[in-house]
Amino acid sequence: MTTATLPVYTKKDFQTDQEIRWCPGCGDYAILAAVQAVFAELGVPREKFVFISGIGCSSRFPYYMNTFGFHTIHGRAPAIATGVKLIRPDLDVWVATGDGDSLSIGGNHTIHMLRRNVGLKVLMFNNKIYGLTKGQYSPTSEVGKKAKSTPFGSVDRPFSPLSLALGSEATFIARSVDVFQQHLKETLRKAAAHQGSAYIEILQNCNIFNDGAWETITEKEARSEQVVQLEHGKPLIFGKNRDKGIRLVGLDLEVVALGNGITEKDLLVHDEHDPNPVYAFALSRMDSMPGFPTPIGVLRALQGVPRFEDLMQQQIRDVIAKKGKGDLAKLLRAGDTWELKA
Amino acid sequence: MTTATLPVYTKKDFQTDQEIRWCPGCGDYAILAAVQAVFAELGVPREKFVFISGIGCSSRFPYYMNTFGFHTIHGRAPAIATGVKLIRPDLDVWVATGDGDSLSIGGNHTIHMLRRNVGLKVLMFNNKIYGLTKGQYSPTSEVGKKAKSTPFGSVDRPFSPLSLALGSEATFIARSVDVFQQHLKETLRKAAAHQGSAYIEILQNCNIFNDGAWETITEKEARSEQVVQLEHGKPLIFGKNRDKGIRLVGLDLEVVALGNGITEKDLLVHDEHDPNPVYAFALSRMDSMPGFPTPIGVLRALQGVPRFEDLMQQQIRDVIAKKGKGDLAKLLRAGDTWELKA
Amino acid sequence: MLSNLHREGQFVMSTTISDILGRKKETIDKAVIRFCGDSGDGMQITGSQFTNTVALYGNDLATFPDYPAEIRAPAGTLPGVSGFQVHFSSSNVYTPGDSVDVLIAMNPAALKMNLSDLKTNGILIVNSDDFKETDLRKAQITVSPLEDHSLDGYRLFAVELTKLTRAALKDVGLDAKSMDRCKNFFALGMCYWLYNRSMEPTLRWLDDKFKNKPQLVIANKLAMQAGYSFCEATEAFQISYEIPPAKLSPGVYRNISGNAALALGFVAASQQARIPLFLGSYPITPASDILHELSMYKDFGVTTFQAEDEIAAVSSAIGASYTGALAITTTSGPGMALKTEAIGLAVAVELPLVVCDIQRGGPSTGLPTKTEQADLLQALYGRNSEAPVPVLAPSSPGDCFWIALEASRIAIKYMVPVIILSDGYLANGAEPWKIPTVAELPQIPVHFETDPEGFLPYKRNPSTLARPWAIPGTPGLEHRVGGIEKQDVTGNINYEPLNHEHMVRTRAEKVEGIAQDIPEIVPEGDPSGDLLIVAWGSTHGPITAAMKPMREKGHRIGHVHLRYLNPLPRNLGDILKRYKKILVPEMNMGQLVMILRAKFLVDAESYGKIQGKPFKQSEIEAKIEELLD
Amino acid sequence: MLSNLHREGQFVMSTTISDILGRKKETIDKAVIRFCGDSGDGMQITGSQFTNTVALYGNDLATFPDYPAEIRAPAGTLPGVSGFQVHFSSSNVYTPGDSVDVLIAMNPAALKMNLSDLKTNGILIVNSDDFKETDLRKAQITVSPLEDHSLDGYRLFAVELTKLTRAALKDVGLDAKSMDRCKNFFALGMCYWLYNRSMEPTLRWLDDKFKNKPQLVIANKLAMQAGYSFCEATEAFQISYEIPPAKLSPGVYRNISGNAALALGFVAASQQARIPLFLGSYPITPASDILHELSMYKDFGVTTFQAEDEIAAVSSAIGASYTGALAITTTSGPGMALKTEAIGLAVAVELPLVVCDIQRGGPSTGLPTKTEQADLLQALYGRNSEAPVPVLAPSSPGDCFWIALEASRIAIKYMVPVIILSDGYLANGAEPWKIPTVAELPQIPVHFETDPEGFLPYKRNPSTLARPWAIPGTPGLEHRVGGIEKQDVTGNINYEPLNHEHMVRTRAEKVEGIAQDIPEIVPEGDPSGDLLIVAWGSTHGPITAAMKPMREKGHRIGHVHLRYLNPLPRNLGDILKRYKKILVPEMNMGQLVMILRAKFLVDAESYGKIQGKPFKQSEIEAKIEELLD
Numbered sequence A, B: 001m002t003t004a005t006l007p008v009y010t011k012k013d014f015q016t017d018q019e020i021r022w023c024p025g026c027g028d029y030a031i032l033a034a035v036q037a038v039f040a041e042l043g044v045p046r047e048k049f050v051f052i053s054g055i056g057c058s059s060r061f062p063y064y065m066n067t068f069g070f071h072t073i074h075g076r077a078p079a080i081a082t083g084v085k086l087i088r089p090d091l092d093v094w095v096a097t098g099d100g101d102s103l104s105i106g107g108n109h110t111i112h113m114l115r116r117n118v119g120l121k122v123l124m125f126n127n128k129i130y131g132l133t134k135g136q137y138s139p140t141s142e143v144g145k146k147a148k149s150t151p152f153g154s155v156d157r158p159f160s161p162l163s164l165a166l167g168s169e170a171t172f173i174a175r176s177v178d179v180f181q182q183h184l185k186e187t188l189r190k191a192a193a194h195q196g197s198a199y200i201e202i203l204q205n206c207n208i209f210n211d212g213a214w215e216t217i218t219e220k221e222a223r224s225e226q227v228v229q230l231e232h233g234k235p236l237i238f239g240k241n242r243d244k245g246i247r248l249v250g251l252d253l254e255v256v257a258l259g260n261g262i263t264e265k266d267l268l269v270h271d272e273h274d275p276n277p278v279y280a281f282a283l284s285r286m287d288s289m290p291g292f293p294t295p296i297g298v299l300r301a302l303q304g305v306p307r308f309e310d311l312m313q314q315q316i317r318d319v320i321a322k323k324g325k326g327d328l329a330k331l332l333r334a335g336d337t338w339e340l341k342a
Numbered sequence C, D: 001m002l003s004n005l006h007r008e009g010q011f012v013m014s015t016t017i018s019d020i021l022g023r024k025k026e027t028i029d030k031a032v033i034r035f036c037g038d039s040g041d042g043m044q045i046t047g048s049q050f051t052n053t054v055a056l057y058g059n060d061l062a063t064f065p066d067y068p069a070e071i072r073a074p075a076g077t078l079p080g081v082s083g084f085q086v087h088f089s090s091s092n093v094y095t096p097g098d099s100v101d102v103l104i105a106m107n108p109a110a111l112k113m114n115l116s117d118l119k120t121n122g123i124l125i126v127n128s129d130d131f132k133e134t135d136l137r138k139a140q141i142t143v144s145p146l147e148d149h150s151l152d153g154y155r156l157f158a159v160e161l162t163k164l165t166r167a168a169l170k171d172v173g174l175d176a177k178s179m180d181r182c183k184n185f186f187a188l189g190m191c192y193w194l195y196n197r198s199m200e201p202t203l204r205w206l207d208d209k210f211k212n213k214p215q216l217v218i219a220n221k222l223a224m225q226a227g228y229s230f231c232e233a234t235e236a237f238q239i240s241y242e243i244p245p246a247k248l249s250p251g252v253y254r255n256i257s258g259n260a261a262l263a264l265g266f267v268a269a270s271q272q273a274r275i276p277l278f279l280g281s282y283p284i285t286p287a288s289d290i291l292h293e294l295s296m297y298k299d300f301g302v303t304t305f306q307a308e309d310e311i312a313a314v315s316s317a318i319g320a321s322y323t324g325a326l327a328i329t330t331t332s333g334p335g336m337a338l339k340t341e342a343i344g345l346a347v348a349v350e351l352p353l354v355v356c357d358i359q360r361g362g363p364s365t366g367l368p369t370k371t372e373q374a375d376l377l378q379a380l381y382g383r384n385s386e387a388p389v390p391v392l393a394p395s396s397p398g399d400c401f402w403i404a405l406e407a408s409r410i411a412i413k414y415m416v417p418v419i420i421l422s423d424g425y426l427a428n429g430a431e432p433w434k435i436p437t438v439a440e441l442p443q444i445p446v447h448f449e450t451d452p453e454g455f456l457p458y459k460r461n462p463s464t465l466a467r468p469w470a471i472p473g474t475p476g477l478e479h480r481v482g483g484i485e486k487q488d489v490t491g492n493i494n495y496e497p498l499n500h501e502h503m504v505r506t507r508a509e510k511v512e513g514i515a516q517d518i519p520e521i522v523p524e525g526d527p528s529g530d531l532l533i534v535a536w537g538s539t540h541g542p543i544t545a546a547m548k549p550m551r552e553k554g555h556r557i558g559h560v561h562l563r564y565l566n567p568l569p570r571n572l573g574d575i576l577k578r579y580k581k582i583l584v585p586e587m588n589m590g591q592l593v594m595i596l597r598a599k600f601l602v603d604a605e606s607y608g609k610i611q612g613k614p615f616k617q618s619e620i621e622a623k624i625e626e627l628l629d
């Protein structure tokens, strides 16, 4: 792969001629735009990109990306993508999925992909609803959700997708928002650079069945008060006037106002490389803690964990190095044999 | 349910006439004995116990318990048990499962059961191997495991079952060991008392396909050095001479020797009720951290989270209280109707 | 007929001005009308309102909603077109109609997609405001059909629907976009005028629907009335039509879709059985509405569990059944494929369970919103090893209610999982349904075993071969069941060769035996003759419709419509022998026909249509003619 | 014959003392011998060693291992009994034998479970040390059969195996338990004496097997030699047998089981196709060994992925196939049920894939370690909607190799998932297999599309109807595929009615067309006559065995054994017409017979055996006699 011959791409090179079939106003458009823009920059030949998806509005994504694309069946994209990676670790494989596709029917494949650290970049469009099937609650919907299948309100507690990912040994987890284009692009770039599974929760608005689900975060007013942007090596500060921060008390996080003797030094400093997942786990709980802002950005980017597909291929290379390349004629005659002459 | 009429049970009352078909020496026998003993004490009428299992050596468990028992299909026990609980929340429903049954094929049902906090007690027999299918590695097997399907060693990282459970919002997680009978019984009692999902990892020896997997913990010598027994309200101390402890440094745990200025006061004090799962998550990482002992006992017992089945039934009662009990004749004629006379 | 009608709403036909002006009013027997437009144009609501009005009036009818797989494809594009067809008549109606008398097309894309179904000289109403250059481009049309004479064969009414609606609503205080959303009601008003229908039911519905948005009530009412008046005033139509009520059998009616009827049927079954109803389901088109419906019936003690996937859905239902509930699970083809292992467990442990497969186009994701009948063989054989189950199929939306009851009855009586095969067409299509009284519903006796004396988990009822239903919580009945082969009677794990053969045959016999407990079949039409049409499911309508004209032509034709696909009615073999030829129309490649050929060695012929669309009456007629020529 | 034999091992028959002592040595044609005992007694190893030795000697043979579902049920109990049967002969061998000439029973439970299969006057060797009160109780026997004359009809040799073994090993320095573990080798030694076989191959095997445990090498060798000498010295047997080598067709042979042959076949296919082999699998009895085997062939670049479940297993294989691998997935019935949705996806996206279902007893968990053929209809129809796939079935352990190659060839050439139906009997049973040279293997040409010029993802090869295989990483071929219905040629999402019908029919046609690419069938036996036996899979052995005696009796019988179940060989219909009756023996309730009846309207009769066990030759013979009487 010589970069010298790599064509210079523009966003347009990643657009297809297929009519986009999302509802007007859907947050998916913004995500598509960001992905197309970032792909053009990554320095990867277009034919090396593969987009694999399950079923859902979000899973229509591959049709709109001028890369290799495979729109598969509900929930199974991580497993199918694992097969792709095991055969061709050099491909840049991305998964587009939804909160239902990835966490409901696809939960098992998601956690095992993360455990194995398969080198896939997973874009999980979290709109806290089943869009394509017209509005049932999902495993990320808040308790009490009134939706098509829960007219009296849901009673089950949601997953925190990023906590679940950490419980599954994820090496890279991040969160961004459909409408925060710059942030989203930056997050995608970081995911692209990660060696191993990258699980990115993208807060996405389904304006038809769950409009305003992320309002508290996306509204102009809210952005700075309700969101803390994580930056490696920087303290956890937020607020319109950057006057609030997060500090650690024992194993608990606490929101504090800066001033009155409390300075940046008292705050947690973001370390996305912390080998101990406890820190990232603590961050992943914040959005469900009343009074806390929602962290966006890369919560964890653990370096140095080998990718599943590389280890698998390495094992093959090792065996060949040791035993030599397999000889079919020999293999057929392996073990006890006897010859019968004519 | 009047305790006055409750027969006094002995362990024998929970034994069946079926021949036990585990290999001689299998750790499952000890678990069976402990469960039978504890069931006899719980003050629950025998007919209210239901044991549901998937497939695996461990999943043969229900056949040997003189309660209601259902040996189902591979991985689906939590989902089937959820159906049981939704219809009869008053039943005392237990699930017997293995590391393969619960974490491999059954991973999705396990995490969703925990998220919903269905009132099931799950005994997960972790022998780090597929026993019934004769020795393939499992999602809890250590990296490099040479087993039937990985003659050159496995390359995927294992789950920490208890981390995964916490990532799934578990309200009760515990760990015990087949051969630690008293500890196991005590753990079972605590699980029985918990309102909601209880996930108990039982370290179990498969002497045929993975003999000695827990040797470092179960060997006489090792017990006190490699194991820290969690007790609510007590500091985390271990060692033959109870001369070592665990303390917190930032978000990291540290093993310290007591003495030389370090006293019990510097140590973490176990709080199984800590509402913040970060503490339990930190504990759940310990066994995979070199130099750390394996914690056994109840890592987390979060109180006050309602059970899924209770909320579902409550919703039915609420609607009936508000609307009255449904009237079929009325329902049939609901909406716009018209009559055609003869 | 009108005098016979008592309408709950007590509305009266308003005398129309056309009567006064003396414009022509023609009484006809039936009409087929199709509303089509962009998904955002509210065509489903418009169609439903029209349907409701003609139903209340007493016409027989059938509907066919047809909507895209996308929630909302881009406005104005071909994939975004949504349609709703109503066939209403003073006679019996069996299908939504092969072709349409009146087509309302809200934009060029809708016109392009639907025009071929409009009868020559049929009425075509288009919104001429939406035929601008950009609109045409979205529909991939170069020259406006309003200008190139391509519509010459129709009675074209190019109406400025947008402009006229805005004019009507100018004082309501809505923004332009909101006003434009009311133009479907303008079109609806026109249709009411055209068929001399009262706007009363729709006015009432608007009051209720938007009770918290009074501005919308006013706006839509005004739009509808404007459409009505437009026809009246402009003399756009020189003729209007009157279709008298149908002679339906006496009783109280409502309009019902197949999915709603299934839901209602299960609630009724649970009430009749006096045990709780449990639904374990995972949403999937076109089955989701059953979950939605049942989740509203908490007052009937219904538990609806939206599971994490289809496997958990069916598994939870098995758990509920084990615990004494009437347990069901609902899905469509891809979800059905995922449930098969667990259904096999229900077969092995012999527990009642009803599995509803609302079939859609396949394979794989296929055509999620389109209809098909291609899951029959999956239902019969799609499990590992020999795992026979009864399979039932409703033949109309209203019949779904009765099938739900019957499936529940069989499941409970025989301790067996039962599969119901409905399809997208039955699920979403609606028909007037005669409401039964509770007394008319079948009894569903349930016996939970309670006696520990001599209890054994596989001791069978000698006549049904059912094992006892012994639910957890019953003192003294502690026992173990499982998916491994077991000894009959005791239920103990058993691998002996002859026991296995006995168990396999017993499970099969139990299902076969149900043939004695279901009605013999009586063919419609001729009891013997040249041709027997054997079919199942939603093909009932077009075949029934085709029978009459064909028999009037002198052909001797019978029609057997199978509601029981396994076991088959016990006299079916005899009936097959009475006809020279056998035709089996199915919306698949020939699945039932294979069963009939194998079982009865008759040279039955398959007629397959796999287009995501029901048969047309004319297609059935043509095939009959071909065969009998 | 002996002179013709070159043995790689270069061992020579040792002259036995019996020759010297002049005890009787009878030359016979064949023998069936069964070793049975507790699962812990090493019966599978004993049987395999005996098999290996007779195979090396040049006998034809067939084996039948039969082990319990439990890993190790309690020692001495009935469920713990494990058995291994070998049939070896100087003529062709087709089955492991209906009944046994020699039964070695290591304990009372084994005796009880197996005695009924021993021929009258057959040789019965029991370990009399294990017939104590407690041993009898574990086997639920009250009176010792050694004492109640119930064994009078057999040539009983009650040998103190335990005691004699311990005596032989007294100097090795093992504990009692370890010594007792060698008693199977004592029994093996006895059998070698009885059949005049050299111990050489087993001695060699022991050297290799326990190379790191020299004590065990010595102990087992001593035990075996002691058994041999015991017969020699004690004159326990007054007669020994000689079974000359068989006249097999010339070539190099090895003994192979069906699962090993499948694994080997796929490695060969991947080499012939020059693309990597990928296996996605989840362990399940009796398929797991294929995974175990293939995971050893990393030197052939084989990727074996043990997935989290069957759905992930097949899905990963689809991903690998999409990326250009020869992708396979292996499972048994319950796992197959879970894979059906994903197989439907492979049908829709038209990718090559080979799915192996090693059938076992069902339904549900059923009889995991027993054999059955009841997944045929699941393979053919167990998917939502119309999703036809080719289905192949090997007819012997060795044939599994060729079926793997053929399935791979078809999958790649036609871009279609292919199902292979093996079963527990073929999987674990072994037979001498003539090893092909690499040059004899079929070519499997692969063409990956590389030319962007005019590339369209569903542009079909006009003769095969296959679409191009355009793998990721190929510049200029970026394109999208998916499970939604698509337009032919372009592959764009398409919901149009006629396109759907076209696609459904095209997918079916593609599979049907393979009939032109597979051999016509030629019946074994009479080319026309009174009876045609049509069968598939592992029933090949007993049917072939039964043919000869029945034809010798004068019956005119043909036998068609189908290796292709979909599509069927193109001349099958013609062949069926040439016989008066058609019999279809299957280890199910009549699955293939249903297809034949439906397709050809012939009154084929089903003969079902569902006992977790293969047919016996005598059962087939009896059925033939019944039909032809």
Ligand SMILES: Cc1ncc(C[n+]2csc(CCOP(=O)(O)OP(=O)(O)O)c2C)c(N)n1
Pocket (backbone or CB within 6 Å): A055, A056, A057, A058, A059, A074, A097, A098, A099, A100, A101, A102, A125, A127, A129, A130, A131, A132, A133, A138, C282, C283, C284, C285, C310, C334, C335, C338, C365
């Ligand atoms: C096996 C199967 N089950 C169910 C469905 C129906 N289905 C399609 S998408 C979907 C959920 C979509 O939700 P999500 O993943 O959140 O995607 P969104 O549409 O919200 O982007 C469901 C239940 C299906 N296609 N296949």
Ligand SMILES: Cc1ncc(C[n+]2csc(CCOP(=O)(O)OP(=O)(O)O)c2C)c(N)n1
Pocket (backbone or CB within 6 Å): B055, B056, B057, B058, B059, B074, B097, B098, B099, B100, B101, B102, B125, B127, B129, B130, B131, B132, B133, B138, D282, D283, D284, D285, D310, D334, D335, D338, D365
């Ligand atoms: C659908 C399905 N897939 C696979 C199997 C085979 N199988 C039975 S048990 C098992 C794994 C058992 O491992 P575990 O759960 O750890 O139980 P253990 O035997 O170790 O107690 C497998 C793969 C099956 N029975 N059903």
Ligand code: SF4
Pocket (backbone or CB within 6 Å): A021, A022, A023, A025, A026, A027, A028, A057, A058, A127, A131, A132, A205, A206, A207, A208, A209, C071, C072
């Ligand atoms: S339904 Fe919601 S998620 Fe789906 S396309 Fe429409 S707005 Fe987007």
Ligand code: SF4
Pocket (backbone or CB within 6 Å): B021, B022, B023, B025, B026, B027, B028, B057, B058, B127, B131, B132, B205, B206, B207, B208, B209, D071, D072
């Ligand atoms: S195989 Fe292992 S886990 Fe299974 S019964 Fe035997 S010792 Fe126990």
Ligand SMILES: [Mg+2]
Pocket (backbone or CB within 6 Å): A056, A098, A099, A100, A125, A126, A127, A128, A129, A130, A131, A138
């Ligand atoms: Mg969603």
Ligand SMILES: [Mg+2]
Pocket (backbone or CB within 6 Å): B056, B098, B099, B100, B125, B126, B127, B128, B129, B130, B131, B138
């Ligand atoms: Mg295990």
